[in-house]
Amino acid sequence: MTDDELRARLRAAFQATAARTPIGADRVAEILSAPPARGNRPARPLVAAMSAAAAVVAVASVAAVVATRTPGGGPSVRTGTAASVVGTSTSTSTLPPTSTLPPASAVEGSPSGGSTCVPENYYVIASKQQLAGMTYLLPSAPTGYHTYGAWGTIARNGCYGSATWYVEYDKNAGDDKGYNIDLNVSRVAGRPAPDKAPETPPSAQPVTVNGHQGFYVDLNQHVGTLEWTADGLTFQLFGPAADGSRDSLMALAESLVAVAADDSRITPPPGCDVPAGDVCSGGSASAGTTTASATTASATPSSSSGAAASRAAG
Amino acid sequence: MEPNRGSGCLDGMHSLTEDASVSRLEARTNDRADAESFDDLYRRCRPGLVRLAHLVTGSATLAEDVVHDAFVGLARSTSRVRDPVAYLRRSVVNLSTNVHRRAARERRHLATVTEVVVEPADVDDTWALVMRLPPRQRAVLVLRFYLDLSEADTARVMGCRPGTVKSSTARALAKLKEQLS
DSSP, rough: OOHHHHHHHHHHHHHHHTTTTOOOOOOOHHHHHHOOOSSSSSSEEEEEEESSSHHHHHHHSSSSEEEEOOOOSOOOOOOOOHHHHHHHTOSOOOOOOOOOOOHHHHHSSTTOOOOOOOOOEEEEEEOOOTTTTTTEOOSSSOEEEEEEEEEEEETTTTTBBBBBEEEEEEETTTOOSSOOEHHHHHHHHTSSSOOTTGGTTTTTTEEEETTTEEEESSSSSSEEEEEEETEEEEEEEEEEGGGGHHHHHHHHHHHHHOOOOTTOOOOOOOOOOOOOBTSSTTTTTTHHHHHHHHOOOOOOTSSSSHHHHEEEOO | OTTOOOTTTTOOOOOHHHHHHHHHHHOOOSHHHHHHHHHHHHHHHHHHHHHHHHHSOHHHHHHHHHHHHHHHHHHHTGGGGGGGGHHHEEEEEEEHOHHHHHHHHHHHTTOOOOOOOOOOOOOOHHHHHTTTTOOHHHHHHHHTTSSOOHHHHHHHHSSHHHHHHHHHHHHHHHHHHHHOO
16 A cells, blocks of 8 residues: 555545534533633632533543633633734744743642643643653764754643653755654653553563663664653653564663753753744744753743743644 | 534634634623624634544543633633633643543433434544643644644643753654554
8 A cells, every 4th residue: 555545544544523513502501601700800720610510520530631821701702913823933932931831820830739730722831840750861862863852841731740751863964765763751640650561552562671661662663762761651652673573672771771851861842833923922932042941940930931832832 | 524624723823813703802892892802702603612622631522621611711701801712722622631520421311312413533544543642742632633732832731841842752653653663
């Protein structure tokens, strides 16, 4: 099967499935008649259930609780001018930083529980403290690669304390062949990383990475993914695997080193796309600001760096 | 039928500028008018967003909930959202990819519903395999090949960089190809 054939099949499957989607009765009245969760109140966090269903999940302690600090009135949509709409068309992040920051307690919330969840759809660059113990790197970029960047976020749609650490190594300029090397290290608040063995997909090969159980999945004879858990963290390393061999990826995995969150080898990605559109919003943050905030900012709304680092992503 | 088109809700990033409702929304400043605008937006965009959520979650029932939550989120954002369509699209994708929560909700919800839910294409091999992909890979494929978004636009919706979209797409396509071959 060619790539074109596969894409055609995908499009047909999506179109057919979408066409069969039953559209139920609308529930706009339910939204509009809900008591306002906002108003001209003092700027303090409010914990509001998003919906009955979400509330159930929140009670189950895995839902994100929306903590809002909004000064507006009833349900409304304010659009920008046509020019501003065009102006924001390069980014789907639509909320100005000053209006979208989660309340301090949500971002800097204590790990003791309560309303310490990240509001839905917020992207917040993790602070050094939040990334403690997660900042793994390769000792140096492999030959033919350079470090694109390393950064961490506190989990979207997840309870505060969950975080993901990203390190990406790009192929050097002029080399469009092959695959990048991506490392994700994630921690889920409140529970240990699951043992990878029970989650092993059928096509996976069991592996042991530095004594820790995991698996390797050969994706297409050229690239593969290693996953393993260690010390409460889930590691995923994606990268090239010549001729389907996992050896090179295994070698990379076993060479990972834990470094301090302020290690000089940690370099944030260039530009303003970490996460895309969420850091350098509204034209108020320069690339330099992004660079500074990407690894060092405490996501405190009241701080300028936090303002740069925190964005709502609707 | 082109379920991914229409009403300016799920088209490209510039769709709002082409939508007549924009000028109406801009013209309204009081709360009552804003509420009407929300209602208009809801009715205009909801069907397309439900289809999008259905593709990402794999469940029509969940899709309804996801879209409802997205609109609730928009309503709670009061007057701060400048591009509600982009906000909604991103919310729907983000909420839909939160698979663990959604799965739990689905189980609870399915226990209470009595209507027949049309499950998507269980006879379609391709769709069945897509449903086995990780949620974010599935979302990338939906955005790329259902909404026909570019890698850059997909990255903006997903909150990642274009390179990640590229690698996720490659991974997902490779898996599908292997399984379909």
